[in-house]
Amino acid sequence: MISKNNNIYDEKYEFNGINKPKKDLQYKLIKPKFSKEEKELLEELRNNLVDLAISSGENFQIDENALLNDISEWINRNTLSDDNKKVEKLANKLLGEIIGYGDIDPMIKDDNLEEIMIIGVNKPVFVYHREYGMMESNLTFSEDKEIISIIDSIARQINRRIDQESPILDGRLSDGSRVNATIPPISADGPSLTIRKFKKDPLTIIDLIRGNTVNSDLAAFLWLCVDGLGVKPANALISGGTSSGKTTTLNALAAFINPRERIITIEDTLELQIPHKHTVRMETKPPNIENKGELTMDDLVKNSLRQRPDRVIVGEVRGKEAITLFTALNTGHSGFGTLHSNNSRETITRLTNSPMNVPKIMISAIDFIIMQNRIYRSDGVSVRRVSEVDEIVGMEEGTIQLNKIFQWNGKTDEIENVSVSSNTLQSIADIKGIKTTELHNEISRRKSVLEFLAKNNIRSIHGLGKVIENYYLNPYTVLDSISDFS
Numbered sequence: 001m002i003s004k005n006n007n008i009y010d011e012k013y014e015f016n017g018i019n020k021p022k023k024d025l026q027y028k029l030i031k032p033k034f035s036k037e038e039k040e041l042l043e044e045l046r047n048n049l050v051d052l053a054i055s056s057g058e059n060f061q062i063d064e065n066a067l068l069n070d071i072s073e074w075i076n077r078n079t080l081s082d083d084n085k086k087v088e089k090l091a092n093k094l095l096g097e098i099i100g101y102g103d104i105d106p107m108i109k110d111d112n113l114e115e116i117m118i119i120g121v122n123k124p125v126f127v128y129h130r131e132y133g134m135m136e137s138n139l140t141f142s143e144d145k146e147i148i149s150i151i152d153s154i155a156r157q158i159n160r161r162i163d164q165e166s167p168i169l170d171g172r173l174s175d176g177s178r179v180n181a182t183i184p185p186i187s188a189d190g191p192s193l194t195i196r197k198f199k200k201d202p203l204t205i206i207d208l209i210r211g212n213t214v215n216s217d218l219a220a221f222l223w224l225c226v227d228g229l230g231v232k233p234a235n236a237l238i239s240g241g242t243s244s245g246k247t248t249t250l251n252a253l254a255a256f257i258n259p260r261e262r263i264i265t266i267e268d269t270l271e272l273q274i275p276h277k278h279t280v281r282m283e284t285k286p287p288n289i290e291n292k293g294e295l296t297m298d299d300l301v302k303n304s305l306r307q308r309p310d311r312v313i314v315g316e317v318r319g320k321e322a323i324t325l326f327t328a329l330n331t332g333h334s335g336f337g338t339l340h341s342n343n344s345r346e347t348i349t350r351l352t353n354s355p356m357n358v359p360k361i362m363i364s365a366i367d368f369i370i371m372q373n374r375i376y377r378s379d380g381v382s383v384r385r386v387s388e389v390d391e392i393v394g395m396e397e398g399t400i401q402l403n404k405i406f407q408w409n410g411k412t413d414e415i416e417n418v419s420v421s422s423n424t425l426q427s428i429a430d431i432k433g434i435k436t437t438e439l440h441n442e443i444s445r446r447k448s449v450l451e452f453l454a455k456n457n458i459r460s461i462h463g464l465g466k467v468i469e470n471y472y473l474n475p476y477t478v479l480d481s482i483s484d485f486s
């Protein structure tokens, strides 16, 4: 049963699909209502802003906090309300109306939505809800110019331009959401806009365990490998189709990195949210209007190697930067990245062919390929699963050899450990001079920590980060406190 009261939605939303089959659910947007005085105030505020924008020319920038203060003062002056809480609420409502993203603004603010999709005029705006999957909304645009006005305001905010000459806009909103917009001639049915919402509260490994994307065996195994007991931190690529959850899994695994390490992240659009204090975040820069000043992934990966990183994390590996990254991995740095592909073999084929062109001999610098899949259920809702984990164990007669360690079983929806032994564990044991059984014992201990956290829903990025940090400082204190609770 879906209701307004279960906190799925704030007051602006409701579903009108209660008790209907899931495929008929509609995302219903209720436009905020304004009183006559509020409407007048809105009109006046808009006119003032337009005047200010015209007089400031190109340098026009809105200072949201200052504007919010001005609006609150105006409300007080006009005695619309003198209750502080009400003034604040009204001021925010008006601010949202003025500087937000027009009709889709409430959707952008809804953390339950994964994606917002405008596909043209006279067609419903679609949304992908984290829990209920793809659904139509009750919002429709009847004219191109309404959609273009939203796209233009996004373009202005990120200092880009979209026009006949460059009809594609790719960028990031100030809240971190990714946006892609197209206008005719390349989108035949009118302007389109796709917004991949940034999750302010990112999914952690505990969420992935609770949601069955991984199980605690696999998570504990990866924790040990990511850390490598300080002697051999694993390098891994997370591979999968579009929107299969690669970045999310990468982000979740990065939390296992020992907080003593220095991490450098390199991305096209900042998506990663890593709890470590010592993280340097780098973002590529597209060329400016004169086609100058571009900084590519490759430029940033090269530069990161001069920054003494312990770990280099590359958001998405797809071009020339692959060779730079693999050179770094072959020369003692550790790293992670995501890559677009459908299976482990294809991951290797893509890496070793144009445009990445990584020499085969270098591929064994990665220890694992973690395959991630998005699986659609019959009700249209999708689930994400790590479908397999393959170790790269070497090369025979020009072919890279893989050792499958974990595999998802579609019938039982379980992830099975399918390997008798792991090369990665063996080499950690060799370097440490210990037996692999000791590593398996350590994996069991870490598994008990993860299961405790999952059971008690201790999942936030910082809550979990603290436990991992403590575990690295003194594992037995953490293990003791868990057994005290259980």
Ligand SMILES: Nc1ncnc2c1ncn2[C@@H]1O[C@H](COP(=O)(O)OP(=O)(O)OP(=O)(O)O)[C@@H](O)[C@H]1O
Pocket (backbone or CB within 6 Å): 114, 197, 199, 203, 208, 211, 213, 240, 241, 242, 243, 244, 245, 246, 247, 248, 249, 316, 338, 384, 385
């Ligand atoms: N394991 C998961 N369980 C539930 N939701 C998930 C999971 N992984 C990712 N998501 C959600 O799916 C969406 C896409 O995830 P993500 O960006 O990680 O995918 P991706 O494979 O990196 O996509 P892209 O191909 O665009 O790079 C996000 O909104 C994210 O919150």
Ligand SMILES: [Mg+2]
Pocket (backbone or CB within 6 Å): 246, 247, 248, 316, 338
């Ligand atoms: Mg991604």
